[in-house]
Amino acid sequence: MHSTFVAHLRGRAEALGDARTCTYLREAGRELVEDVSTYRELDREARALADWLTSRAEADRPVLLLYPPGPEFLRAFLGCLYAGVIAVPAPVPTDARSMRRVAGMLADAGAGLVLTATALREPVAGWLHAQNGSVAVVATDAESLGDPEAWAMPGITGETIAFLQYTSGSTSEPKGVAVSHANLMHNEAAITERAAVVDTDVVVGWLPHFHDMGLIGMLLQPLYAGANLVFMSPVTFLKHPVRLLEAVDRYRGNLMAAPNFAYELLARRVTDAQRAGLDLSSLRVALNGAEPIRARTMDAVIEHLAPAGLAPTAFLPAYGMAEVTLMATAARPGMPPVYLDVDSAELEHNRLVPAPHGTRLVGCGAAVTGIDVRIVDPGTLKTLPDGQIGEIWLGGPSVAQGYWNRPDETRDRFAARTEGLGPYLRTGDLGALRDGELFITGRLKDLIIVNGRNLYPHDIEEAVRDTHPAVADAPGVVLSIDTDSQERLLVVQGVRTAQLGELPIAELSSRIKAAVARGFELPAPNVVLVEHRAVHRTTSGKVQRNSMRSAFLDNTVDGVLHEEIEPSVQLLRTNVLAR
Incomplete structure (x- = not known):
């Protein structure tokens, strides 16, 4: 067994060459157009970029990768690995919060070089110049930057750091998890074994490449196993969730992975008419992880998609995190949850x-x-x-x-x-x-203790979602606010206003308060109703409770539609603002 991912992938490229592909489904109007790379091409492009990287003085430090979804990121990431350079996948900053996050990553990693795509080079360079004028920005997709034939295997071992996976919990102090080649090789082997991946499989996905499940579970896992990959951008999936199922049908996909919220979208937004033309019988594994897994979400997906051939044993609940590379536990294929x-x-x-x-x-x-x-x-x-x-x-x-x-x-x-x-x-x-x-x-850290009782916020959050269709698939958080007298519950819930119908927003708030009070034998909570996009979430879809607590206390919650706050909680917020 190879000790590094580079040696392993080189072996796959030599053995499989043009027989295995990575296919990116790029949006072109209303159509999806294939962008296909063979293993041989990926290997050649990685060697070319690695040859160029070895001539850059900045490459002795971690290199930040700022790419839109697509194959350009994968080529750059592999190029870094082939050069023995520590890669740092990052989201393209689009708003103030993401800009702060990426600026924190840049500073924490100590990067002096940013690789990106031609379309992003000028805006990225302008933004970085305002942050730190000493960082170089290079577009890697305009032309070949090096000579693949001049490449030589770098002096890397299993102990060499392959990349930094930045956690998505904190925007102010991001932490980079240092993943070695040995960590990556062990976890990919464990995933391959547990999910029973074979080299004739087709992996289908849409996950962000800067998230651990997207990078390790979607992009690198098929390369490790010698399988085929078909993937699309997160926006392509979120706009039309049925496109993921259409890719499973068209390419006879065998495996996919996603957080629980993505399966909720499949259950709610794929219509009966869209389902009627699908054949999902090839899908053997639908891994569910990265956030609390809901039994009724899986039940709803199985019931909704069974007529299209989805097996009742397809779901594979799993648990893991970036700190353990990706997967720590998982169910076994072919068994019901x-x-x-x-x-x-x-x-x-x-x-x-x-x-x-x-x-x-x-x-x-x-x-x-x-x-x-x-x-x-x-x-x-x-x-x-x-x-x-x-x-x-x-x-x-x-x-x-x-x-x-x-x-x-x-x-x-x-x-x-x-x-x-x-x-x-x-x-x-x-x-x-x-x-x-x-x-x-x-x-x-999220455990809520009220009157000596241990309460789990996601249980209360699920009860809130049951109160009305306008909040059924919208994110929300339940928090404890420690006032001078005692702990008080706060619900910050996203609302899809188009689904409110004739229901007044104040009545929705009353329903939420009553549901929590009755269902958990608690005093009625404080409630803040916001536009559904205003609830802070990580790249994997997890709600960010601490971030929302800070925003509430600082009175910086966006998109507030309605709120009912007790005087003691309002006073606490006022005191925080006054400090």
Whole structure:
């Protein structure tokens, strides 16, 4: 087995050459046009760019990649790997928040070179000049920048850092997860084994290339396995979700991966008429991960798409994160998802106790090969038995090297020990094991404690979405606001106003307050209703609760439609603004 992804991919290119392809479906008016690259072409272009990179003095530091969706990014990323240069995938900044985020990435990585596409070079160069005039900007798609025949394998090993995967949680202090070639090779092997990927498969996707699931699960996984790839931009999918299913049909797609919200879009926005012309019988694996997985979302997708041939065993719930490269646990293909109904009161006391008609949890499968999963009491740091909820700790060769240039945070997160065993990665996620199956219950930092009860915000958020179609598929967050007297609940909920009909916005707020109060035996929450795009989300679709809390307290929430705030909470916000 090769120790680096470069050596592995070179072997794939030599063995498969023109027999395997990466096909990008580019929008041209209302049509999607193929942009096809063979393995041989990708290898040649990567060697050419790598030859050029070795002549650049700035390449001794991480190199930022700012590309629109498409094959140009993949060619640049592979070129960096082929040169032994640390690649830093980044989103193209489009607004103030994303500009702050990318500026933070640029500074944190210490990059002196930005690679981009011709169409973006001038605006990117202008923006970067205002940020830091010393950063060079080069478009890599205008012409070949180097000689592929002059390329030589760099002096890299499994321990060499391949790329920095920046986490999408914080816009002010982004952290770069340092992923080595050995980390990448181990995790890709684990994904290939668990998802049973073979070299004749077709992977279909749309995910952002700067997100760990998009980069490792969509772009690099088929290259590792020697499979074919068909992909489109996130905007192409979000505008018309049926296009993903049309690609599965046309190219006989076998595997895809997406966060839960994408499957909600397929269930809600693919019409019966659109479904009627589809054959989805080739789709063997629909991996669901990167955010809380909802049982009823999967049930709705299976029910809606079964007439088109989607197998009831297609869903593959999984759990992972950038800090473990990508995948830590996953279900097994060909098996229906595992659901567990548990007693809600026991759940509040950190125990999984099966109970009919209780809170439904989705199993995320068992650990993939080489990963050690432990459930640990975050206070005592002792391993907990089956059925008890604690912090999820992960160990094994897929666990990344730490955070770039952040030794203290690396030590805190990546060097944990329990009862003399370690090192482990502290994930910050809460969950429990039951017969080897991992069940996720929430985030440690998001846990809400009211009157001694442990409440998980996503449970309340789901109840809010049930109140009306205008909020059914819109993002929202539930937060705790600590006033001088006690904790108060705050709901910030996106609303699709076109679906309100005759319902007054104030009545929707009242329904939400009543649903939370009755359903969870709590005082009625504070409610802020906003335009559905105003709720902060990560690139994978996760809601950003801390970011929304800060925006609420700073009175900078965008798109407010209606709010009902208690005087004590309003006073807290006023005091924060006054400081």
